[in-house]
Amino acid sequence: MSGKGAPELTVTNCSDLRVAVIAAQWHQQVMDGLVDGALRAVREYGIDEPTLLRVAGSFELPVVAKALARRGYDAIVALGVVIRGDTPHFDYVCQGVAAGLTQVSIESGVPVGFGVLTCDTEMQALDRAGLPGSSEDKGREVVTAAIATATTLRLVSEPWR
Structure with a gap:
């Protein structure tokens, strides 16, 4: 189990x-399971109005994350699924998405939660999606990590007294 x-x-x-x-x-x-888990977690943390945006695929996540970071969001959660196929497409998409989201986070100083499942099979993805019968809820986990990082950044961003 990866968790x-x-x-x-x-x-x-x-x-x-x-x-x-x-x-x-x-x-x-x-994706429905990941989004449900993420939104449920955000609301459990007392954040009543999270922004939810849908993009075509995982490869489009970094550019939208960059736009949101520029608009003053404190934490961004990126959710996607890439399932290995018979071509190297999987490798290119996974590398591009991971590098792009990391770059957005580092350059903007805004935590970007990496909730892109990179699985060999659809069953592996379903098992991590937070659906009934899933062993993990990655949507929820990624929200928790991003929000925890945002609150930590508040501590280190405040000036010394």
């Missing part, structure tokens, strides 16, 4: 954060 050893994160004082969730449209059943 083995995951940390238990505690997130507080975050209800005033501006959070955006960007979700690809490929693999609708998996």
Whole structure:
């Protein structure tokens, strides 16, 4: 199980954060589970009005994340699914998305939660999608990580007294 050893994160004082969730449209059943888990988590943290945007596929996530970072969001969650096929397309998409989202986060200083499932099979993706019977809820986990990072950045961004 890939979630083995995951940390238990505690997130507080975050209800005033501006959070955006960007979700690809490929693999609708998996994406529906990821989005539901992400939005449920955002609301559980007291953030009543998260922004939800849908994009064509995972490859489009970085450019939209960059636009949202420029618009003052405190945390961005990028959700997608890439399932290995018979061509090297999987490798190019996964590398491009990971590098693009990392670049947005580093250059903007805004945490971008990486919720792009990179799986060998659709069953692996379904098992991580937070659906009934899934062993993991990656949508929820990614929101928690992004919000926890945003609250940590608040601590290190405040001037010394």
